[in-house]
Amino acid sequence: MAQYTTEALIIGIKNWGEADKIITLLSPERGRIKAAAFGCRRPKSALAGSLQMFNQVEVQVREGDRLDTIRSCSLLRAYRIMSTDFAAMAYGSFVAETASRLAIENFPQQDMYSRLQEIFEAFGRRNPRVAALAAAYQLLEYSGMQMSYQYCAECNRELEGDGGFAFDLGGALCRDCAGSRRRELGEYGVLAYSGEVREFILQLLELDWHSKPSFTVSGRTLVAAEALLLGYLRHIFEKPLKSLEFIRQIG
Ligand SMILES: [Zn+2]
Structure with missing residues (x-):
């Protein structure tokens, strides 16, 4: 499966499944991206800190047949x-x-x-x-x-x-x-x-x-x-x- 990295703003977050979230991002190169962040509602998740509404982040996304998945995410800027x-x-x-x-x-x-x-x-x-x-x-x-x-x-x-x-x-x-x-x-x-x-x-x-x-x-x-x-x-x-x-x- 293809994988890509992009800068993005987080413009939507929805809880999904037991401990997951569906994140909507706006990327300059790819427009709107919807991707799953698995396990990110668990306290120890590496994704939890940076995947917050309005944050500017750099994400690594793996493309899937039905759903893309966020592999990693680092915070570039939080609008406090x-x-x-x-x-x-x-x-x-x-x-x-x-x-x-x-x-x-x-x-x-x-x-x-x-x-x-x-x-x-x-x-x-x-x-x-x-x-x-x-x-x-x-x-x-x-x-x-x-x-x-x-x-x-x-x-x-x-x-x-x-x-x-x-x-x-x-x-x-x-x-x-x-x-x-x-x-x-x-x-x-x-x-x-x-x-x-x-x-x-x-x-x-x-x-x-x-x-x-x-x-x-x-x-x-x-x-x-x-x-x-x-x-x-x-x-x-x-x-x-x-x-x-x-x-x-x-x-
Ligand atoms: Zn007229």
Whole structure:
């Protein structure tokens, strides 16, 4: 069986069997990897220490017919805030789960990987709720499932002021296209998309993780941008994210 070594971020962990775990990793060269870590819930396991959520690791993986196996793992970097602050952990789990659903297997994800590393690194210095929202909008840009926010998905015109939004059309709609879709499908055929929300999403997409946060946002705009993102993720994943339950508990 082939064996390979890669650097990766740990973006999902699930208990499995008696003492094992299934680990989801994001690798720059191989995209999403799912592999079993046998015995890693035993206290003496050599894998137990480094195979923790959000860690950056180097893993040696043996490819299997049905399941790959982690042979060894060494820690490159732990993002401490994610294991000491409950809010950072909850919102970080949402970011990791979003990355895990968006990433593709056997496909290089260098950009998504580098961005996720910057995000994890900056997480403790920012409001975790806004950081998670910016992270998810940015990760979508690397997934091939990004939406159009600034230009009408129907006629390509640049939006001014308020418009509409439709997931199945790929994002924003100008006032005219939103109007004609509303006439065709009724009020529920188009979601609300205000100029403020659009400006805010564009700021999130541009957010530089290395510098200090420089914008403020009203609660209403934040909630609207979250609703739009979560609605779209539900639309493409066809099931809710598990980490949202975790966030609700800290709400
Ligand atoms: Zn249009």
